[in-house]
Amino acid sequence: MDKLSRTLATSRRPSQGRPHHPLAPVRLKGTVALGLKSLWNHRLRSLLTMLGIVFGVCSVIAMLAIGEGANYEVQEQIRQLGSNNIIIRSVKPVEEKKSTSEATYVVEYGLTYDDIDRIKTTIPSVEIKVPGRIMRKDVWRGAKRVDCDIYGTVPWYTEVNNHHVAYGRFFNRVELEEKANVCVIDEGTAETLFPLDAPIGATVHVGAQYYRVIGVMEPKSARAFQGDTESEQQNNGGGSGGHAAHTIFIPLTTAKERFGELLVEQQSGSRSYERVELHEVTAQVVRQEDVIETREIIAALLERHHKKQDYEIIVPLTLLRQAERTKQIFNVVLGGIAAISLLVGGIGIMNIMLASVTERTREIGIRRALGAKRKDIVVQFLVETVILAGVGGLIGVTLGISIPFFITHFAKMKTIITLWSPLTAFSISALVGVVFGLYPAFRAANMDPVEALRHE
Amino acid sequence: MENVHIAKTEDLTKTYMMGEVNVQALRGVSIEFQQGDYVAIMGPSGCGKSTLLNLLGCLDRPTSGRYYLGEDDVSRLDDDALSTIRGTRIGFIFQSYNLIQQLTVLENIEVPLYYQGYRDAESRQLAEDLAGVVGLEQRLGHRPYELSGGQQQRVAIARALANDPLIILADEPTGNLDSASGAEIMDLFAELHELGKTLIVVTHEDEIGKRARRLIRLHDGQVEQDTRN
Numbered sequence: 001m002d003k004l005s006r007t008l009a010t011s012r013r014p015s016q017g018r019p020h021h022p023l024a025p026v027r028l029k030g031t032v033a034l035g036l037k038s039l040w041n042h043r044l045r046s047l048l049t050m051l052g053i054v055f056g057v058c059s060v061i062a063m064l065a066i067g068e069g070a071n072y073e074v075q076e077q078i079r080q081l082g083s084n085n086i087i088i089r090s091v092k093p094v095e096e097k098k099s100t101s102e103a104t105y106v107v108e109y110g111l112t113y114d115d116i117d118r119i120k121t122t123i124p125s126v127e128i129k130v131p132g133r134i135m136r137k138d139v140w141r142g143a144k145r146v147d148c149d150i151y152g153t154v155p156w157y158t159e160v161n162n163h164h165v166a167y168g169r170f171f172n173r174v175e176l177e178e179k180a181n182v183c184v185i186d187e188g189t190a191e192t193l194f195p196l197d198a199p200i201g202a203t204v205h206v207g208a209q210y211y212r213v214i215g216v217m218e219p220k221s222a223r224a225f226q227g228d229t230e231s232e233q234q235n236n237g238g239g240s241g242g243h244a245a246h247t248i249f250i251p252l253t254t255a256k257e258r259f260g261e262l263l264v265e266q267q268s269g270s271r272s273y274e275r276v277e278l279h280e281v282t283a284q285v286v287r288q289e290d291v292i293e294t295r296e297i298i299a300a301l302l303e304r305h306h307k308k309q310d311y312e313i314i315v316p317l318t319l320l321r322q323a324e325r326t327k328q329i330f331n332v333v334l335g336g337i338a339a340i341s342l343l344v345g346g347i348g349i350m351n352i353m354l355a356s357v358t359e360r361t362r363e364i365g366i367r368r369a370l371g372a373k374r375k376d377i378v379v380q381f382l383v384e385t386v387i388l389a390g391v392g393g394l395i396g397v398t399l400g401i402s403i404p405f406f407i408t409h410f411a412k413m414k415t416i417i418t419l420w421s422p423l424t425a426f427s428i429s430a431l432v433g434v435v436f437g438l439y440p441a442f443r444a445a446n447m448d449p450v451e452a453l454r455h456e
Numbered sequence: 457m458e459n460v461h462i463a464k465t466e467d468l469t470k471t472y473m474m475g476e477v478n479v480q481a482l483r484g485v486s487i488e489f490q491q492g493d494y495v496a497i498m499g500p501s502g503c504g505k506s507t508l509l510n511l512l513g514c515l516d517r518p519t520s521g522r523y524y525l526g527e528d529d530v531s532r533l534d535d536d537a538l539s540t541i542r543g544t545r546i547g548f549i550f551q552s553y554n555l556i557q558q559l560t561v562l563e564n565i566e567v568p569l570y571y572q573g574y575r576d577a578e579s580r581q582l583a584e585d586l587a588g589v590v591g592l593e594q595r596l597g598h599r600p601y602e603l604s605g606g607q608q609q610r611v612a613i614a615r616a617l618a619n620d621p622l623i624i625l626a627d628e629p630t631g632n633l634d635s636a637s638g639a640e641i642m643d644l645f646a647e648l649h650e651l652g653k654t655l656i657v658v659t660h661e662d663e664i665g666k667r668a669r670r671l672i673r674l675h676d677g678q679v680e681q682d683t684r685n
Binding site: 030038041363365366368370371373376 | 572615
C-alpha cells in the first residue's frame with residue numbers, strides 16, 4: 001500500500017490544468033480512437049449501416065460521371081457544327097414524297113443559288129456561307145468499293161464547320177474555279193480503299209469520273225455531320241437516299257458540272273428524278289449573340305421565296321442550349337435521387353445509433369459517474385456517426401470513381417468525373433452523419449446518470 | 457487533520473414524484489464527514505441509503521438543503537460542474553462493479569483520467585501503477601468478463617482511486633461477491649483507510665458495518681443513529 005501513496009503522490013496533477021473540450025486537438029485523437037473502437041466492436045453492424053451511405057455516394061458520382069460524359073459528347077457534336085453557324089438544309093416536302101411512284105415525275109425542291117445571293121445581300125452580318133450538294137454514289141478504286149456521300153462544297157468548309165484535314169490538304173479556290181477533279185476522302189474510306197498504300201496522289205472513280213485524292217479528313221462523328229435526328233429522318237426519305245457512312249469531298253463546281261442538278265434514283269424498276277440545286281448551306285454569323293436573330297431573318301427571307309416548306313434551318317447554338325437545359329434537368333433529377341438515397345442512409349445511421357444508445361445506456365451512466373460531461377457523451381456518439389458516414393462516404397467515392405472507369409472500358413461510353421462531384425458527395429455524406437447523429441447523441445447525453453446506472 | 461470537514465450535508469431533503477404521490481426519500485439529513493473517515497451507512501431497504509449516496513456522489517441534486525464538498529457548495533451546481541466534481545473529487549465503487557465490458561482492465565482504470573485531460577502516456581502509466589496497487593498487474597489486457605467478481609471489483613477500486621478523490625463512495629461493494637472475495641475487498645478498504653482515504657460505504661451487512669470506524673443508521677429518510685466505534 002506504500003505503493004499507492006507513492007503512485008498517487010508522483011502522479012499529481014494532470015498535465016492539462018483543466019479538462020479540454022473532447023474535440024480539442026489534445027483530446028481529438030483519444031475521442032476518435034474511442035469511436036473507432038466502439039464501431040470495431042460491432043463490425044458487421046457498422047458495415048451494414050455504412051452501406052446506405054456507400055451506395056448513395058457511389059451512385060451519385062457514377063451517375064454524374066455518365067451524365068457528364070454523355071452531355072460532353074452531345075455538346076462536342078453540336079460544337080463541331082459550329083456554335084456561330086446556321087445550317088440550312090434542303091428537305092423533300094412531305095406531299096411530294098407520295099407522288100414519286102409516277103415514273104417520270106421530276107421533283108424540284110430545296111435551296112437554290114438565288115437563296116444564297118439573297119441572304120448575302122440582305123444580311124451583311126453573315127460572313128461566309130458554305131454551300132453543299134450531297135449525292136450518294138459508290139466510290140471505286142480498282143475492285144474495291146465504298147458507299148459514299150459525295151459532298152460538293154467550297155474550300156472554306158473546313159474552317160466554318162470545324163472539320164479539318166488529318167493529312168494532305170483540302171482543295172483550294174483555284175481548284176474550285178477550275179472545276180478540278182480532286183477529292184478529299186474521310187478516314188474510313190481511306191482505310192477501305194487504301195488498306196496498304198498511301199491514298200494521297202492516288203485515283204478513285206465515281207461512275208466514269210476519276211478523281212485525284214489530295215487529302216484525308218479527320219474523323220467526325222456521323223451524328224454531328226447529320227445534325228439532329230429529325231433532319232436525319234427527313235433526309236432518309238429524300239432522293240439522295242439518306243446518308244452513307246462515309247463521305248468524300250469534291251469542289252462544288254465540279255459536283256455541279258459532273259452530276260448536274262438532276263438526281264436519278266432507281267427504285268425497284270421505277271426511276272425517280274429530283275432536281276436540287278443545293279443540299280446544304282452553312283452560314284456563319286460573326287457574333288454569337290446575333291445567331292438567333294439572324295436565323296429569324298433567314299427564315300423570313302426563305303419563306304418569301306419558297307412556296308413549300310422544302311428546307312429546314314438548324315441552329316447548333318439552340319441545340320447546345322437545349323442540351324444544356326437537358327443537362328440541368330438531369331442534374332436536378334440526380335440531385336433528388338442523391339438526396340433521397342443519402343436521406344435513407346442517414347435514417348439508417350440514426351436508427352442504428354438509437355439502438356446503440358439504448359444498448360449502451362449503462363456505459364453512458366458509468367461514464368457520466370466518472371466525470372464525463374454531457375458534451376463528452378454527445379461528441380462520443382457524434383464521432384461514431386461521423387466516422388460511419390465519413391468512411392462510408394470515402395468507400396462510396398472510391399467505388400463511384402472506379403465504376404465510370406469500368407463503364408468506359410467495357411461499354412465504351414464516355415464518362416467524365418468532375419472534381420466537385422466526389423467532393424460534394426463526400427461532404428454531404430459527412431453532413432448526413434452529423435445531422436442524423438445529433439438526435440441519438442443528445443438523447444444519450446440527456447439521460448439521467450442515476451437512471452442510466454440502474455439500467456440493465 | 458481529524459477534524460477537517462471534507463464533506464458536509466445540511467438538512468438535505470429529496471422528494472421524488474411517483475405518479476401522483478410525492479415520496480420523501482430524505483427528510484433533513486445533516487452529516488459531517490472528516491478527512492480520513494471510514495463511514496458505513498446502514499438501514500433497511502427504502503430508508504434512503506441509495507438516495508443519499510446519489511446526492512453525496514453528485515449524481516443527483518437535493519430538493520432542499522446544502523451539500524458542501526471540499527470548500528464548495530455543490531448542491532446548486534449545474535450539470536457540467538457536477539460532472540467535473542464527480543470526475544475530480546469522487547470515486548465510485550458499485551455493487552455490480554460497472555466496468556465497461558468492451559474496454560480492458562487498463563482502459564477501464566483510465567476512463568476517469570480520460571475525462572480530466574491527462575496525456576495518453578501519463579494516464580497509461582498511472583493506470584498501470586494503480587492496477588499494480590490492487591494486485592492486477594498481470595491482467596492489464598483482460599476484459600472484465602475474463603475476470604472473477606473479486607478481480608472486477610478491484611479494477612473498480614483502482615478506477616475509483618485514479619483521480620485521487622476527496623471521498624470514495626461504495627455502494628454494497630461486496631454484495632455480489634462470495635465471502636472470501638468480499639473479505640479481500642474489505643481488507644483493501646482497511647488499507648485505504650490507513651492511508652488516509654475517506655471512505656463512505658453503503659451496506660446492509662453488519663459485518664462490514666463493524667469494520668468501519670463510524671456507523672450511520674438511516675431510517676425513513678432520517679439519521680437514526682450516528683456512532684463511532
